Amino acid sequence: MCQCCAEKKDIYLPELATVMDAKAMNVTERYLRLAMDDGPFDFVPGQFVEVSVAGIGEAPITISSSPTQNGGFELVVRKVGNVTKAIHNLNKGDKLGIRGPLGDGMYPVDEAKGKNVVFICGGIGLVPQRSFVNYVLDNRDDYGEVTILQGTKEYDQRLFTDEVAAWDKRDDVQMLETIDLPDKRWKSNVGVVTKLIPMIKSELKSAVVLVCGPPVMYKFVLMSLEEHEVPHENIFLNLERKMKCGVGKCGHCQINSTYTCMDGPVFRYSDLATMPEAI
Amino acid sequence: MSVKKIAKKDFVEFVETLIRKERVFGVQAKGDRFDFAPLESAQDLRLDYDVTLQPPKKFFQPPAEVLMTFEVGGGYQSQYDDEPFVLLGVHPYDMVAINQMDELFSQDNYDTHYMTRRNNATIVACDVAKPSENVFASSMGTAVVKSGYDVLLTDIGDSYVCEAATEKGEKLMAAAKKAVPADDAALKSREAVWAKNKKGLNRHELKCDPAYLPKLLAKAYKHPVWEERAKTCFSCGSCNQVCPTCYCFNVQDDVNWDMKTGKRERAWDGCLLDGFTKVAGEHEFRKQRADRFRHRIYRKGMYVPEKIGGQIACVGCGRCVAACLPDIANPVAVYNRLIDDLGIG
Numbered sequence: 001m002c003q004c005c006a007e008k009k010d011i012y013l014p015e016l017a018t019v020m021d022a023k024a025m026n027v028t029e030r031y032l033r034l035a036m037d038d039g040p041f042d043f044v045p046g047q048f049v050e051v052s053v054a055g056i057g058e059a060p061i062t063i064s065s066s067p068t069q070n071g072g073f074e075l076v077v078r079k080v081g082n083v084t085k086a087i088h089n090l091n092k093g094d095k096l097g098i099r100g101p102l103g104d105g106m107y108p109v110d111e112a113k114g115k116n117v118v119f120i121c122g123g124i125g126l127v128p129q130r131s132f133v134n135y136v137l138d139n140r141d142d143y144g145e146v147t148i149l150q151g152t153k154e155y156d157q158r159l160f161t162d163e164v165a166a167w168d169k170r171d172d173v174q175m176l177e178t179i180d181l182p183d184k185r186w187k188s189n190v191g192v193v194t195k196l197i198p199m200i201k202s203e204l205k206s207a208v209v210l211v212c213g214p215p216v217m218y219k220f221v222l223m224s225l226e227e228h229e230v231p232h233e234n235i236f237l238n239l240e241r242k243m244k245c246g247v248g249k250c251g252h253c254q255i256n257s258t259y260t261c262m263d264g265p266v267f268r269y270s271d272l273a274t275m276p277e278a279i
Numbered sequence: 280m281s282v283k284k285i286a287k288k289d290f291v292e293f294v295e296t297l298i299r300k301e302r303v304f305g306v307q308a309k310g311d312r313f314d315f316a317p318l319e320s321a322q323d324l325r326l327d328y329d330v331t332l333q334p335p336k337k338f339f340q341p342p343a344e345v346l347m348t349f350e351v352g353g354g355y356q357s358q359y360d361d362e363p364f365v366l367l368g369v370h371p372y373d374m375v376a377i378n379q380m381d382e383l384f385s386q387d388n389y390d391t392h393y394m395t396r397r398n399n400a401t402i403v404a405c406d407v408a409k410p411s412e413n414v415f416a417s418s419m420g421t422a423v424v425k426s427g428y429d430v431l432l433t434d435i436g437d438s439y440v441c442e443a444a445t446e447k448g449e450k451l452m453a454a455a456k457k458a459v460p461a462d463d464a465a466l467k468s469r470e471a472v473w474a475k476n477k478k479g480l481n482r483h484e485l486k487c488d489p490a491y492l493p494k495l496l497a498k499a500y501k502h503p504v505w506e507e508r509a510k511t512c513f514s515c516g517s518c519n520q521v522c523p524t525c526y527c528f529n530v531q532d533d534v535n536w537d538m539k540t541g542k543r544e545r546a547w548d549g550c551l552l553d554g555f556t557k558v559a560g561e562h563e564f565r566k567q568r569a570d571r572f573r574h575r576i577y578r579k580g581m582y583v584p585e586k587i588g589g590q591i592a593c594v595g596c597g598r599c600v601a602a603c604l605p606d607i608a609n610p611v612a613v614y615n616r617l618i619d620d621l622g623i624g
Binding site: 004005008009010011012013014016052054055056057058059078080081084094095097214215240241242244245247248249250251252254255256257262276277 | 346347349350351352353354355357359383384387388389390391392394395398500526527528529530531532534541543545548550555556557558559560562564565570574577578581582585
C-alpha cells in the first residue's frame with residue numbers, strides 16, 4: 001500500500017463480530033444478537049450493516065434493536081439468497097464480519113420529539129421499524145402519542161409476537177394489527193395495513209409517519225396518507241435497494257442520482273419528489 | 280516544471296532505458312486496432328494510435344481484483360497491488376476520465392484499493408496524432424488536457440514536446456539525456472496541435488455546450504427516445520465495459536481448494552445488464568431496458584456531474600459508439616435528438 005493510503009482505513013474490510021444469541025423466529029426469519037469483538041458499536045435507528053459470511057458474501061441488513069438497549073445489536077434475517085441462507089446456519093459463538101453502521105438516512109429521532117409518531121409496517125418491515133419503536137418507548141416522555149400499525153400476510157409470519165403483545169398492553173401506545181390471509185387462530189382485523197390507517201386515534205396531520213414494508217405497499221399507504229392530509233415532509237420511508245458496497249461506489253443501489261446506502265435507507269418523502277425511480 | 284523537446288529517435292532510446300528500469304505499459308497494435316499492454320520493446324510503442332480498444336481504467340480498476348483474503352470463520356486481511364508502474368500514451372480524453380475517477384474514488388469514502396494503484400502510477404499522456412472514427416472529444420471539451428498527467432507528450436513532426444508536470448514526471452524525464460529545453464518554434468507547433476485537436480476530434484458534433492447537458496436531461500426524463508433506442512438493446516453491457524468513466528462493480532467471495540481460506544474479489548459490473556438492480560425476492564428496480572438505457576445517459580450527463588463539480592462524465596472517446604452492435608449507444612445522437620425536440624434554453 002502507498003503511504004497516503006496507509007493512513008486511511010480500508011472501507012471494504014469487515015470487522016469481526018460474535019453471535020451472542022440466535023434463534024429461529026419462524027420458517028424464514030432468524031433472529032441474531034451480535035457483539036463486535038473490538039470496541040463499541042454506536043448507531044442511530046434506521047442505519048444498516050453489511051454482514052459478511054466468509055466464503056459466501058455480504059448482504060445489507062438494517063439493525064432491528066434500539067441503541068438504548070445494551071448488550072450488542074440485533075438483526076432479523078429472512079432466508080432469501082446465498083448470504084442470508086448462510087446467516088441462518090449461524091449459532092451462538094459463531095463469527096461473522098460486520099461493516100458499519102452505514103447510511104446517513106436515519107430515522108428522525110430528534111425531529112420527531114414532541115410530536116405524535118405513527119409506525120406503519122408491512123410484514124418484515126417491522127424489523128427495521130422496531131429499532132425506532134423501542135427507542136421512542138425508552139424515551140417515552142420525549143414523544144407525543146405513539147401508534148404502531150402492523151400488517152402481515154399470514155398468521156405464522158408474525159414477528160416479535162411477545163413484544164407486540166407488550167406494546168398492545170401499554171396505555172401509552174395504540175397497537176393495531178391486521179392479517180391479510182388469516183386462519184382460525186386470528187380474531188382481530190383482516191386485510192392489508194392501509195385498512196388500519198382510519199383507525200388511528202391520535203392526530204395524523206401533525207404526526208411523524210414512518211413507513212416500512214414491501215415496495216408494493218408504499219403506493220397505497222402514501223395514497224391513504226394523502227387523503228389524511230399528512231404533509232410529505234412528515235413522512236419517512238425505508239427504501240430497499242441492492243446495497244452492495246454500502247459506501248457509495250459500486251452503483252447498484254442508485255435511485256436516479258441518489259445512493260441509497262449513503263443518503264438512505266430512510267428517506268423523507270418530500271425529498272423523493274426529484275427521484276422518479278424511488279417508488 | 281520543465282518543457283523539453285526530444286527527437287523521436289532519441290525518444291525510442293529513452294523508452295528502452297525506461298523498460299529496463301520500470302514496469303511499463305504502453306499503447307501497442309493489436310491486429311488492426313490498439314490497446315494498452317506490457318511494453319517489452321520501445322519499437323512496439325505506437326503513440327500515433329487513434330483510440331485503444333479498452334480505456335486505461337483497467338490499470339486502476341482491473342476487470343477483477345482481490346480486495347481481501349479471509350479465513351472461513353476468522354478474520355479478513357486487506358490485499359493491495361502496490362507495484363509502481365509507468366503508463367505510456369494516455370490520450371487527453373482518457374486522462375480527463377482518470378481525473379474524474381480519482382475524484383470519485385477519493386471523495387466521501389476513500390477507496391484505498393483504487394488510490395494505491397493510482398498513486399503508484401506515473402502517467403505519460405500524449406496528444407492525439409490521429410483522430411479515431413468515432414471520437415467527439417472536441418464537442419466534450421476533452422480534446423486537450425491540462426492536469427492529472429505526470430508528463431505530456433505532443434508529436435510535432437520529427438520530435439516530441441515533453442512537459443513534465445509533477446515531481447514524478449521530472450524524475451522520469453531525467454533519464455531522457457538527449458532532451459533539450461523546448462524552443463519557441465516547438466512550443467508554437469504544440470499550440471498548433473492543440474488548436475487543431477480542439478476542433479478536429481469531432482466525428483459526432485454535439486449541438487450544445489456540454490455544460491448544458493444536465494439542464495437538457497432535467498426535462499427529458501419522459502421523452503420517447505429512451506424507449507425507441509432501447510427497443511433494440513441487447514443488454515450486453517458493452518457500452519459499460521469500454522467506457523472510461525464507468526466504474527460500477529460487483530463483489531464476490533471465492534473459497535480456495537482448502538475450504539478454509541479464500542478471497543473477496545470485485546469485478547466490473549454494468550448498469551445495462553439485466554439484474555443489476557435485482558434484490559432478494561426477485562424484485563428488480565430497473566427491469567425495463569429503456570430504464571437502464573436512460574440511467575446510463577443520465578449518469579454520464581447529470582448524476583455523476585453532480586458529484587464532480589459539474590464535469591460531464593462522458594469524455595467523447597467514442598468507444599461505446601463502436602462497441603454497440605445495434606448502434607444505439609452514441610450519446611451525441613441521443614443528446615442531439617433531445618435538443619431537436621426540446622430546444623436549448
